[in-house]
Amino acid sequence: MFLSSVPEMMEWGLRGASRSRRDALRWRLASLAVFLALWSVAGGLVELTKPFNPLFLPAPWVVIGALLELARKGQLWVHVAATLERVAVGFSAGAVLALALGLLAGQVRAVRNVVEPVVELLRPIPPLAMLPLFIVWVGIGEGSKVGFITYATFFPMFVTTVHGVAQIDGRLLRAAQSLGARPRHLFFRVILPAALPDVLTGLRLGVALSFFVIVISEFVGAENGLGYLINDGRNFFLVPQMLGAALLLGLLGYAGNGLVRVLERRVLRWQHPR
Amino acid sequence: MKIRVRGLSRTFVAQGRETPALLDVDLEVAAHEFVCLLGPSGCGKSTLLNIVAGFLRPTAGEVRVDERPVTGPGADRGVVFQEYVLFPWLTVVGNVEFGLRLKGAPAAERRGIVARYLELVGLAAHAEKYPVQLSGGMKQRVAIARALANSPEIILMDEPFGALDAQTREVLQDELGRIQRVEHKTVLFVTHSIREAVYLADRVIVMTSAPGRIKQVFTIKLPEVRDRFAPEFTHYESEITRVVKEEVAKVHE
Numbered sequence: 001m002f003l004s005s006v007p008e009m010m011e012w013g014l015r016g017a018s019r020s021r022r023d024a025l026r027w028r029l030a031s032l033a034v035f036l037a038l039w040s041v042a043g044g045l046v047e048l049t050k051p052f053n054p055l056f057l058p059a060p061w062v063v064i065g066a067l068l069e070l071a072r073k074g075q076l077w078v079h080v081a082a083t084l085e086r087v088a089v090g091f092s093a094g095a096v097l098a099l100a101l102g103l104l105a106g107q108v109r110a111v112r113n114v115v116e117p118v119v120e121l122l123r124p125i126p127p128l129a130m131l132p133l134f135i136v137w138v139g140i141g142e143g144s145k146v147g148f149i150t151y152a153t154f155f156p157m158f159v160t161t162v163h164g165v166a167q168i169d170g171r172l173l174r175a176a177q178s179l180g181a182r183p184r185h186l187f188f189r190v191i192l193p194a195a196l197p198d199v200l201t202g203l204r205l206g207v208a209l210s211f212f213v214i215v216i217s218e219f220v221g222a223e224n225g226l227g228y229l230i231n232d233g234r235n236f237f238l239v240p241q242m243l244g245a246a247l248l249l250g251l252l253g254y255a256g257n258g259l260v261r262v263l264e265r266r267v268l269r270w271q272h273p274r
Numbered sequence: 275m276k277i278r279v280r281g282l283s284r285t286f287v288a289q290g291r292e293t294p295a296l297l298d299v300d301l302e303v304a305a306h307e308f309v310c311l312l313g314p315s316g317c318g319k320s321t322l323l324n325i326v327a328g329f330l331r332p333t334a335g336e337v338r339v340d341e342r343p344v345t346g347p348g349a350d351r352g353v354v355f356q357e358y359v360l361f362p363w364l365t366v367v368g369n370v371e372f373g374l375r376l377k378g379a380p381a382a383e384r385r386g387i388v389a390r391y392l393e394l395v396g397l398a399a400h401a402e403k404y405p406v407q408l409s410g411g412m413k414q415r416v417a418i419a420r421a422l423a424n425s426p427e428i429i430l431m432d433e434p435f436g437a438l439d440a441q442t443r444e445v446l447q448d449e450l451g452r453i454q455r456v457e458h459k460t461v462l463f464v465t466h467s468i469r470e471a472v473y474l475a476d477r478v479i480v481m482t483s484a485p486g487r488i489k490q491v492f493t494i495k496l497p498e499v500r501d502r503f504a505p506e507f508t509h510y511e512s513e514i515t516r517v518v519k520e521e522v523a524k525v526h527e
Contacts, residue, residue: 171359174329179373179424180349189372193363270363270404 036060058240063247066240070229080248082224083214086142087256090149091210095203097150098157102199105158106165107191119158127152127213131220140221145214152213156205164198165191197268204260211253226252276428276460277303277326281335284321294485295321298335301479301488305427308454308461310471310478312514314522318486319464320432326462327353327430339428349373352421356433358413360405366392366416367401373424391419394453411442418450422457431463435470447473455498468518472510473500480514483521490517 043059046052058066070076105112131148138144168191176190218227226245233242279301285294295318303309311319324330326337328347337344339351347353360369367388374384392398395415405413414434421429435443447470454461454474465471471478478492492514496506 169359171355171357172361174327174347175353175355175359175361176372177347178327178349178351178353178430179420180376182376185376189376190361193361196363268363270365271406273404273407 055237055239058243063240063243066238067244067248070241070244079224079226079229079245080252082222082228083218083226083249084252086145086218086225087149087210087214087252090146090214091153091206093146094150094153094206094210095157098154098202098206099161099199102158102161102202103165103191103195106162106195107187112162116162119155123155123159127155127209128216131213131217134217135220145217145222148217149210149213153206153209156209157199157202160198160202160205161195164195164202167198168194197271200260200264200268204257204264207256207260208253211249211256215249275302276305276307276340277301277462278338278341279322279326279335280338282322282325282332282337283334284318284325284330285333296325296332297485297487299486299488303460303462305460306458308463308474308476310475311462311464311481312466312468312471312478312518313481313486313489314483314518314525315466316484316525317481317521318484319481322481322486323430323432323462323464327351349377349424350426351428351430352424352426354414354417354421354429354431354434356436358405358410358417358437360413360416360420362405365402365404366397366408369405369416370419370423372420387423388419391423394422394456395419395449409442410438411446414438414446415449418453422453422459426459428460428462431461433464433466435467436465443467443470450474451499468511468514469502472496472507472514473502478510478514480517480521483525489521 039060043054043057043062046057047054047059067076070079101111101115105115127148130151131144134144134148134151138147172190172194173186176186181189214225215227215230218225219231222228222231226249229245230242233239233245279299282296282299282301283294284296285292287293299322301309301322311322313319321330325332326339326344328344328351344351361372364372370388370391371379371384374387379387388401389398392401395418397412397415397419400408400412405416408416418434435446438446451474463471463474472494475494478494480489480492481487482489492510494510496504496510501507
């Protein structure tokens with residue numbers, strides 16, 4: 001059932017027989033429903049039997065109620081917008097930097113030799129370890145939060161971009177040149193499209209990382225944002241607010257990932273044309 | 275002379291050791307002539323082609339096209355590679371019109387030229403497909419159409435049918451013969467198939483095993499449309515086979 005036989009794999013690939021999309025969607029929704037049901041049951045039981053303070057494990061409706069309450073007071077949107085703005089600005093700056101430097105380093109050996117060692121030295125340091133430094137350098141305001149996202153997301157996007165350019169089949173460049181391509185043609189018509197799959201993978205990693213690190217930087221000295229909501233919830237023991245903000249972060253990250261996936265499916269249609 | 279190769283030598287350096295691949299090759303190809311370079315693997319025939327294409331620099335000697343020295347690749351010499359080398363992110367049409375777009379040809383003109391060459395290679399029905407959707411034979415047809423659509427006077431082909439199965443290979447040889455009777459390009463064609471060479475070439479140049487030199491030149495005096503089973507055809511085949519065998523034997527000594 002869970003392990004495919006070789007003939008099955010020959011026919012369907014490792015993932016097994018392809019079910020219809022409706023069927024797949026039904027399973028996915030059912031999985032979410034079961035998760036919510038289990039959470040509700042657990043929350044309900046805690047509420048009834050009170051083995052510990054029910055505040056520790058609020059049921060889903062309590063969490064959603066807390067979110068609705070925040071929304072009603074007009075605060076929720078302020079926090080969501082603050083987080084989204086930081087992510088958008090920080091991530092975009094990171095992407096621009098990483099793509100510009102990555103595309104250059106991928107093509108020019110000298111640039112790569114200068115930039116890569118520094119990147120490889122800094123990359124293994126968990127970005128969170130650098131947050132206090134950012135605060136010391138840039139201060140506790142918006143600059144350090146946005147800059148921190150830019151710093152953290154730069155690495156995966158830079159590395160995948162360099163890889164994308166470096167792995168280009170040299171014969172494609174030769175084919176283009178013998179069709180009359182000059183260097184500027186090579187960049188826009190061969191190097192860029194050939195590196196695009198890797199670049200997009202990098203963007204997806206970058207988006208995920210943005211939501212990963214923004215929370216932490218919003219724990220420290222922020223007046224708004226979903227990370228602030230979580231930290232604020234901790235100070236005032238508002239567990240539903242903490243869970244609600246976390247849930248929203250999950251949804252936003254999911255949506256961001258989905259956006260890049262849609263983009264991928266569009267521009268990389270040539271990989272799996274129908 | 276369309277292509278003039280003079281005293282061409284090329285040495286490769288690997289792990290500090292110099293290995294000569296080509297040694298003092300002289301070669302002239304007339305306009306509209308179809309010349310096959312034939313020889314055992316590693317005889318430098320692809321090296322020679324890559325130098326004419328401008329992908330490689332010679333260690334000594336020079337290549338002239340229309341009396342101008344070759345300094346790099348250019349649109350005057352179309353190249354067809356063994357492994358097709360299509361742009362995977364472009365459709366069949368996108369690949370075929372690649373060179374025309376670089377030249378800034380207007381859309382209407384591009385459409386006409388692309389349609390003509392897709393018709394010529396029998397791929398009109400597959401115009402909107404991507405390379406991953408094509409078989410090896412179809413990909414090589416696209417590559418040939420892409421080279422022709424750019425209207426170079428010279429076409430360089432590096433074992434273009436080497437990766438195809440025997441049947442597809444003969445079909446494409448037939449097609450290339452037919453195309454050449456229409457297009458009259460100057461063709462330099464690398465192969466290690468003697469049959470293929472005799473079937474397609476005006477002249478077959480047999481090269482020695484490494485370092486590559488020209489061993490013997492055969493002018494094929496056969497009608498334009500050739501019969502692989504005609505006695506004259508098999509005569510050329512066996513004669514060239516004898517000469518090539520001497521070189522293959524040397525490799526195994």
